[in-house]
Amino acid sequence: MKEIAVVSGKGGTGKTSFVAAFANLSSSCVIADCDVDAANLHLMLDSMSVEKKQPFYSGYLPQFDKNLCDNCGMCVRKCRFGALALDEAVNFTPILCEGCGVCSDVCPQTAIVLKEKRVGEIISYQTRFGPLIQGKLDIAQSTSGKLVTSVRREARDLADAANIDYLFIDGSPGIGCPVISSLTGVDLAIVITEPTVSGEHDLERILKLCNKLAIPALVIVNKYDLNLDQTRKIKETSERLEAKVVGKIKYDRSFYDAMSERKTIAEYFNTTTALEVKKIWQEIENVLT
Amino acid sequence: MSKRTIAIASGKGGTGKTTFAINLAYSVNESVALLDCDVEAPNTHLFFQPVINDSTVVNVLYPEIETEKCIGCGKCKEHCRFGAIILLKEQPLVSKELCHSCGACVLACPLDLIVERQRPIGFITNAHVNLPLNSIHLIQGMLNIGEARSSALIDEIRKMEIQEKLHIIDAPPGTSCATIAAVNRADYLVLVTEPTPFGLNDLKLAVEMAEKLDLKTGVIINKADIGEAPIKNYLKEKQIKVLGEINFDPLLAKTYSEGRVIVKELPQYKPIFEEIFARIDEEMSR
Numbered sequence: 001m002k003e004i005a006v007v008s009g010k011g012g013t014g015k016t017s018f019v020a021a022f023a024n025l026s027s028s029c030v031i032a033d034c035d036v037d038a039a040n041l042h043l044m045l046d047s048m049s050v051e052k053k054q055p056f057y058s059g060y061l062p063q064f065d066k067n068l069c070d071n072c073g074m075c076v077r078k079c080r081f082g083a084l085a086l087d088e089a090v091n092f093t094p095i096l097c098e099g100c101g102v103c104s105d106v107c108p109q110t111a112i113v114l115k116e117k118r119v120g121e122i123i124s125y126q127t128r129f130g131p132l133i134q135g136k137l138d139i140a141q142s143t144s145g146k147l148v149t150s151v152r153r154e155a156r157d158l159a160d161a162a163n164i165d166y167l168f169i170d171g172s173p174g175i176g177c178p179v180i181s182s183l184t185g186v187d188l189a190i191v192i193t194e195p196t197v198s199g200e201h202d203l204e205r206i207l208k209l210c211n212k213l214a215i216p217a218l219v220i221v222n223k224y225d226l227n228l229d230q231t232r233k234i235k236e237t238s239e240r241l242e243a244k245v246v247g248k249i250k251y252d253r254s255f256y257d258a259m260s261e262r263k264t265i266a267e268y269f270n271t272t273t274a275l276e277v278k279k280i281w282q283e284i285e286n287v288l289t
Numbered sequence: 290m291s292k293r294t295i296a297i298a299s300g301k302g303g304t305g306k307t308t309f310a311i312n313l314a315y316s317v318n319e320s321v322a323l324l325d326c327d328v329e330a331p332n333t334h335l336f337f338q339p340v341i342n343d344s345t346v347v348n349v350l351y352p353e354i355e356t357e358k359c360i361g362c363g364k365c366k367e368h369c370r371f372g373a374i375i376l377l378k379e380q381p382l383v384s385k386e387l388c389h390s391c392g393a394c395v396l397a398c399p400l401d402l403i404v405e406r407q408r409p410i411g412f413i414t415n416a417h418v419n420l421p422l423n424s425i426h427l428i429q430g431m432l433n434i435g436e437a438r439s440s441a442l443i444d445e446i447r448k449m450e451i452q453e454k455l456h457i458i459d460a461p462p463g464t465s466c467a468t469i470a471a472v473n474r475a476d477y478l479v480l481v482t483e484p485t486p487f488g489l490n491d492l493k494l495a496v497e498m499a500e501k502l503d504l505k506t507g508v509i510i511n512k513a514d515i516g517e518a519p520i521k522n523y524l525k526e527k528q529i530k531v532l533g534e535i536n537f538d539p540l541l542a543k544t545y546s547e548g549r550v551i552v553k554e555l556p557q558y559k560p561i562f563e564e565i566f567a568r569i570d571e572e573m574s575r
Contacts (some may be wrong), residue, residue, distance in 0.1 A: 008302075009330050010302070010303065010330060011301070011302015011303040011304075011462040012301065012302045012303010012304060013303060016487065036465075037300070037462070037463030037464050037465045037468075037494075038300045038301055038302075038462070038463055038464065038490070038491040038494055040301075040486075040487045040490055040491070043486050043487060043490055059370055059371075060370055078392070078396070080390065080391055080392060081391075095469065095473075095501060095502065096473075098389055098391065098466075099370055100370055100371070100389060100391030100392075100393055101368065101370050101391075101393055102391050102392060102393045102396065105368060105393055105396055105397065106396060114370075137464075137465055139464050139465075139494065139497050139498045139501055140464065140465065140466060140469045140498060140501060140502075141465055141466065142440065142465060142466035143371075144465055145437060172302075172463065173302035173303070173330070173462050173463075174329035174330055174439075174461065174462070174463075175329045175330060175432070175434060176329045176432065176436075176437055176439045176467065177437035177439070179329075180435070180437060194546075195546060196545060196546035196547075196548070197332075197335045197336075197546065197547065197548030198307065198332040198335060198545075198548070199546075201330070201332060201335055202330040202332070205329075205330055205434060206330075208434045209434050209435060212434060212435050213435075226539075226542055226543060226546050227543060227546040227547065229547075230546055230547070253515070256485055256515050256516065259485050259486045259487055260485070260486060260516070
C-alpha cells in the first residue's frame, strides 16, 4: 500500500481536483480528506453514502462553578491566551481557550473542572472510488494536526484490512501543523502549484518542508499556460530542491465544471487535461514501483 | 480619524485575499498598515519593492526541566494537555514542537525544577512602500519551516503598536485558530469567495466563524462569471452585503502571476477598488 499526500503551499491550486482524479485512475484506493478547516472532497465525489460519523475530542474545556468561585482572579492572571477576564464575575471566552487546563490547576477553590472538548468530527463515506475518511474541524479550533493523524490512522487501517493499493491524502494549504501531519511518513508528496510569483514562493516553502521531513516530492504545474516564464522558474526551483516536475496542465474550465457535475477532471475524456492527468498518474505509479 | 481594522479572509484558499488586500491598500487615500498574517506562506512582499526597516525574531516559551534533581513523579506529564511531555525511564522528555507554552508543567512540578526558555518560531518584518498618494506600512510575519505555532506569531503581529489609523489584515485561509487570531476584533471582515461548489461550502464555514466572532461582514465575489446563483442566493438569505463582484479576466490573472499590482498596471480597476473601499467605510460606520 502506498501513501500519497497532495499538498501545495499556496491555496487554490487544485489539490482536491487532482486527488479525485488520481482516485479515479488508481487500481484501488482509500481517500483521506485532511483539509480539516475546509473539507471539500465529499462535494466532488458522487453517489456517496455516509457510513459513520464520530465526534473527535482533543484537549479540554473548563467549566466554571459560580457557586464555588470567590472572584480571586487567579485563573485570569495565569491564563496566557486571554480567554479569561474579571468584571463582576469571571468572564470566559471559549473561542480563545486553548484547553491547557492551567485555570483548573490554579483555582484555590477547585471551582474549575475540565471536560473533554469536542473539536471536530470524522466522517466515513463510501464513494464510487472507494472509502473516503474525512476530518472536519469545528470552527475556531486548533489541534488540527491531531485530527489529521486520526483520520490518516483510520484510513490506513481500512486500506490495510482490504488490501488496497493506494491511500490518497488531500492536504490543507500552507505548511503548518495539519500539513506536517499530512506529510509525515508518506511514500510520496505531490505538490500542486501555479505559475505565479506567489505560487513559486510558496512552492519553495512546501518543498523545503518536504526535504526537512525527508519526503520525496513531485510537482505538477496547474494552469501553466497562464505564465510560461513563471512555469520555467518553477521548474528551476523544483530542481534546486530535488523535486521533479511530473506534469503541466493548461488552464481549463473543466476544473470548475467537474466540481459542479461531481465528476473528476479525468472523466472529461475529450480534453487535453484528462490525457495529461492520465500520463501524470502513470508516471507517479512508475516512481512508486 | 479613528482606528479602523479591515480583515480579509476566506474559507477556501486561493480565492484572492492577498490580491484584494494589496489592491485595496493601494486604492485608499490615506496611510495604511497592511498586516500580512498568512504567516505560513506570506506573499504580500512579492508585489512591492518594500524598504525593509527592521526584522524581529518571534519566540515562544518551552519548558526546560532540571532532570538531575527530578524524582520522576510524572506531574509535569500529567498536567500537559498537549502530550508534549513524556516519561522515558522516569525521566521527562519535552517535545518542543507540541508545546503550547501554557505553563501548566511549571506550576505542576512539586520541586520547581522547570524553567521556561525561549525559542524562535519565526519573524516579523517591518517595511514601508512609498506611493504617489499614500504610503503602505507593510508588516509581515513569516513562520519558520517545520513550526506549527502560526497563531502565536499572528498574536504578536496583532499586538504591535502601529501608527497608521487604517489597518488591512491579510488572513490565512481556513477557519481555525490561525485565522481567528488574524481576524478577531476587526471592525470589518471581508470574505473573498468564488462562485463554485467548493467556494460556497467554505464560505458558509467562514460566515459561521464571523458569526461566532460577532464581526460585521461583507463579501467580494471573485471570478464572478465562472459560476451562478447558489452563492448569491445564500448571501441574500443570510443578508450579507455583496461589496463587489470581479469577473474572471485573463489580463488580471496574468498581471497577478507576474507579481504586479492590478490597480497600478490596469488602471481601469482602480475605481472599482475605490468604490469597494467606500462601501466598506460606509458599512463600518453603521
